[in-house]
Amino acid sequence: MISPRQRLIRLFPLLLTLLLLIVSLWMCLAPLPFTRGPLLHEKQAIAETAERIRKNNAANQASIDELAPFWTMRATAMRQPERTGIVAFRERIESAATKTGLRSRTMSNVRRISITDQVMLLEVSFSADGNTSELVTFLNSLYAEAPRIYWRTLGIKPGSGDTLTLTGTMCTLSFVPADDAERAAQEATL
Amino acid sequence: MHFGIIEYIANQEPVELCGSASRRGVVLTPGESGIRSTPSTYQTIYLVAVPARTAVFDIELPAPLTGRSLESALRFELEQLVPLSPDKVTWSYRRLIRDNRHFRICVTHLDEVRQILDKLSGTGLCCDCFLPAQLLLNPADSAAPKLDSPARLLLEYLPSDPGGRNLHLATEPIPRWLRPVRNRRLRLLHKTLLAVACALLGAILFVRFQQFSAEYRALRANRQALDRKLQESEAVSARLLQTRELARRIAEAKIGTASVLPILADLNERMPAQMHLASYQQTADQIDLVIVSPHDDPNLPRILLGSKLYQSDLRKTVQPDSQETTFNVTLRSLLP
Numbered sequence: 056m057i058s059p060r061q062r063l064i065r066l067f068p069l070l071l072t073l074l075l076l077i078v079s080l081w082m083c084l085a086p087l088p089f090t091r092g093p094l095l096h097e098k099q100a101i102a103e104t105a106e107r108i109r110k111n112n113a114a115n116q117a118s119i120d121e122l123a124p125f126w127t128m129r130a131t132a133m134r135q136p137e138r139t140g141i142v143a144f145r146e147r148i149e150s151a152a153t154k155t156g157l158r159s160r161t162m163s164n165v166r167r168i169s170i171t172d173q174v175m176l177l178e179v180s181f182s183a184d185g186n187t188s189e190l191v192t193f194l195n196s197l198y199a200e201a202p203r204i205y206w207r208t209l210g211i212k213p214g215s216g217d218t219l220t221l222t223g224t225m226c227t228l229s230f231v232p233a234d235d236a237e238r239a240a241q242e243a244t245l
Numbered sequence: 246m247h248f249g250i251i252e253y254i255a256n257q258e259p260v261e262l263c264g265s266a267s268r269r270g271v272v273l274t275p276g277e278s279g280i281r282s283t284p285s286t287y288q289t290i291y292l293v294a295v296p297a298r299t300a301v302f303d304i305e306l307p308a309p310l311t312g313r314s315l316e317s318a319l320r321f322e323l324e325q326l327v328p329l330s331p332d333k334v335t336w337s338y339r340r341l342i343r344d345n346r347h348f349r350i351c352v353t354h355l356d357e358v359r360q361i362l363d364k365l366s367g368t369g370l371c372c373d374c375f376l377p378a379q380l381l382l383n384p385a386d387s388a389a390p391k392l393d394s395p396a397r398l399l400l401e402y403l404p405s406d407p408g409g410r411n412l413h414l415a416t417e418p419i420p421r422w423l424r425p426v427r428n429r430r431l432r433l434l435h436k437t438l439l440a441v442a443c444a445l446l447g448a449i450l451f452v453r454f455q456q457f458s459a460e461y462r463a464l465r466a467n468r469q470a471l472d473r474k475l476q477e478s479e480a481v482s483a484r485l486l487q488t489r490e491l492a493r494r495i496a497e498a499k500i501g502t503a504s505v506l507p508i509l510a511d512l513n514e515r516m517p518a519q520m521h522l523a524s525y526q527q528t529a530d531q532i533d534l535v536i537v538s539p540h541d542d543p544n545l546p547r548i549l550l551g552s553k554l555y556q557s558d559l560r561k562t563v564q565p566d567s568q569e570t571t572f573n574v575t576l577r578s579l580l581p
Binding site: 065066068073078079080082083087090094098101104108112115121122168170171174176191194195198205206207208211213228 | 474481523
């Protein structure tokens with residue numbers, strides 16, 4: 056006769072095996088142990104990164120919208136090295152005046168006002184005579200064609216006869232190409 | 246409790262006997278090939294023999310000992326008594342009195358045991374333990390069975406020690422292949438189930454790990470892509486910050502404020518036909534106008550106020566010696 060205790064001892068490996076079998080079946084449905092943490096961590100990181108990207112993009116878009124006038128200014132600005140830019144600026148004004156039939160009276164030397172290493176302002180004082188139509192065409196030419204020329208001061212007064220006298224200070228924005236800016240910075244360092 | 250006995254007497258065939266022990270006593274019956282066919286029926290199968298080259302020593306220890314320290318002490322005593330290497334003998338011992346001090350050691354040359362086991366191996370019999378009859382001998386009792394009947398010696402002994410708790414086999418000479426295989430079906434079931442469970446668990450773990458690995462790799466790739474996007478976005482932010490600074494410095498230069506034509510066109514459209522512009526002076530975003538009219542026009546402020554290009558501030562002057570009315574207007578350009 057085998058005692059119940061001995062029977063239990065004999066059955067113990069079988070019970071362990073059954074337990075293993077149950078665990079195996081349970082594993083079909085339950086998640087793999089120790090894997091939830093890394094997945095959760097990755098998901099959280101993804102959510103955080105996505106949120107940061109969303110906020111960053113929103114802020115960037117707001118900045119881009121806010122900078123809309125600047126983009127227009129940059130698109131219509133002069134893009135030449137400093138030396139050739141000064142000449143080109145004078146030529147641009149003279150050309151516009153000639154085309155419109157405006158009679159140029161005075162034009163000062165071009166003044167250079169540096170804003171950054173890459174951006175500068177070229178400024179010139181200018182006066183001319185012409186009729187209303189010529190004046191309007193001239194002003195339109197300065198504004199509509201590139202590089203755009205801005206007025207810092209402008210005065211229009213009646214001249215002799217039916218002519219008008221235009222006096223003012225004109226300027227244009229000039230973006231120095233990157234390699235020129237680097238060269239200028241090196242020269243300044245030396 | 247059922248037990249089996251294999252009695253081996255020199256130069257005779259081994260005899261198998263079956264015994265059952267209960268509170269009423271021990272009963273011995275002929276085995277009738279029970280040990281051969283159904284060894285699992287017996288809780289223990291004893292091989293009882295009278296080996297030659299066997300020595301028995303009754304030892305009294307100076308202090309009661311149990312467990313490993315007891316066995317170490319007895320081994321030490323044995324080494325003093327037997328001039329043989331320990332790997333050439335097999336020995337067992339028996340507690341004689343419950344004081345844990347009095348023991349009987351029985352030591353047998355290993356070759357003798359091997360001879361007996363060789364005899365047994367050809368018969369298809371199996372056993373759990375080897376008991377030299379000398380260990381079971383009780384010389385104090387003259388009526389007790391003698392060495393010529395080892396099975397009876399065991400039968401006499403078992404009632405006083407039903408589970409054989411006082412018998413200890415210090416060395417185990419029975420090889421594995423000579424031991425009985427019990428519970429074959431249970432073992433087979435166990436092995437089958439274990440194999441199934443292991444295979445199932447392995448397969449499930451493999452599949453689940455593959456799933457986890459794929460998901461984790463996808464998440465990592467997604468995260469790395471998002472990290473790259475974030476870096477790009479931050480780079481754009483940095484460039485925009487520089488651009489904002491540049492735009493601020495350009496705005497400080499106030500160059501974009503003198504957009505003349507749109508304002509002139511707007512004024513030309515809004516002003517009544519009888520009025521004309523006598524002077525236009527603009528500095529930065531401030532525009533000073535002189536508008537001349539043959540007569541006063543109270544609607545002019547309202548007309549100028551309607552523009553989205555500028556804000557107006559109107560001052561009216563009437564020349565005393567002239568029929569004309571002069572309007573001095575200051576506008577603030579709203580154009581970028």
